[in-house]
Amino acid sequence: MVQAARVERGMVRPSLEVKGLTRAELEHALQEMGELRYRAAQIFQWIYKRQVGSFEDMSNLPKALRHSLAERFTLKLLSVLQEDRSRDGARKFLFGLEDGKQIESVLIPDEDRMTACLSTQAGCALACAFCLTGVMGFQRHLEAWEIIGQIPALQERLQSEGRITHLVLMGMGEPLHNYEATVKALRVMTEKEGLAFSPRRITLSTVGLPKALEKLGEEGIGVNLAISLHAPTDDLRDQLVPINRRYPLKELLEACRAYPLPPRRRLTFEYVLLDGVNDRIEDAKELAVLLQGLRCKINLIPLNEAPEIPFKRPSRERLLAFQQVLHDQGYTATLRESRGWDISAACGMLNTEAVRKGLFRNKRAFFS
Ligand code: SF4
Incomplete structure (x- = not known):
């Protein structure tokens, strides 16, 4: 009620x-x-x-x-505390929430598209090893209106520069960890009298919580799914994406296979490439075997390096060699540069400046 x-x-x-x-x-x-x-x-x-x-x-x-x-x-509008513009056209916005927490969203222009990358949590509990939001830790779930409210606030900033055409829930937080608010937000985003986004133009990015994926499939909203995979084996994924210890790859991939994909659509698997860690030819071969039979494409994302993250970006040769293995196995595998690197708006870099200032004290050693 x-x-x-x-x-x-x-x-x-x-x-x-x-x-x-x-x-x-x-x-x-x-x-x-x-x-x-x-x-x-x-x-x-x-x-x-x-x-x-x-x-x-x-x-x-x-x-x-x-x-x-x-x-x-x-009837409130989220307040923008700061805006940064990247040389490549991406724009990052820092929003202030009523309780003093802060979140970030990004606008990414691309030819005829304007994609808004939205946050679903302040911080994130899942602590993926290469992600600055993960280093920041969990602060709180966003309420549904705080997720939705990023869209009109961003649109207002765009003014005559165009309209938002695509939405990605890839900002701060794990959307399926904040399940109820996320689903409610998706319903408002796709409501034809409201924001009226086609589900085809919305992508939910998740590390893949199997039970929540199953439930999301049952909701029948039909948004695109991008699964943050990042490793082809449990041993490696346990270290890079710690939630894998609770939900190993077998369970995750079963949930992916069961997800009711609309016809002619594919799952996306996101794979951040880390030099010498998950970018070997054997990793690519194992990945190809792991995803066999899934209607999918693979986004390869070279790491966006940051001082707080203990990994390096692979060389161009290693990136291309990894991609080639997947192509040879018949996969669509795109090598995608994240936008907004220079303003810390790229994949895995969202992290409010105020929190970052204290980060070095909290820096953790991975693979220790
Ligand atoms: S990659 Fe996503 S799920 Fe993992 S810590 Fe970062 S925000 Fe959270």
Whole structure:
């Protein structure tokens, strides 16, 4: 049931952020207020298509309804604390949350695309060995509205420079660790009266939590999946992606095979290449065997080096040799440079500056 007031962490919150509601939830709330359900579609259009800043601006709603909405709900925009622009056109945004936590999102222009890379958590609990967000540790899950709210906030920054065409949940955090809020956000993103993104244009990137993957498949939303694999064996993945110790490759790949992929679509496997660690020819061969029979493509991502990360980027020759093995085995394997490296906006580099300043004290030794 939608409540107009909630008690959270010992604080009474006077109202609920309306962007945290799916259309079905808003319809339900309106019915409880004695209003007609179709008003939810109108409200969604005002929020997401016309991006108004207050209920008062929703001029086709009766005045009394606008007043009741303002009493029960908030309509907030995330506040941008900082923006950095990369030489390659990527733009990174630091958002300040109400409790003082910070998250980052990235806009990546590419020919006719404008991709928004969104965060689902402040920090991340999964501690992947090559990832700065992992080094930052877990701070908290984002609420659904904080995930969704990144989109209108980014769109506002873009103004006449174009519209966001694609969404990737690849920013800070593991989306499936924050399952309920992520699924709710996906529903709002794909709601036709709201943000109206085709599920084909949304990619959820995950290390692959098998039970959550199964549940996500049952939701029937149909977004693209990118699985962060990074190693072809359990021994190696246990070290690079520690959650593998709980959910080994066999379980992960079973969940991938069972995921109800829409026709003509493929899973993506992401593989960050680390010099001398997972980039050997034998690794490529093992990877080819591991993924046999899966409808998939492989994104090879050369490591974005950072002082806090104890790995190196492989040479161009090693990258190409690894890719060639996969091509020879019949895979589509792209070698993808991350965008925004110079502003720490590239894959695995999101990490708020304030936290980074304390990082060196917390630096951990991997493979020790
Ligand atoms: S790679 Fe993803 S899941 Fe792993 S620590 Fe970084 S943000 Fe978390």
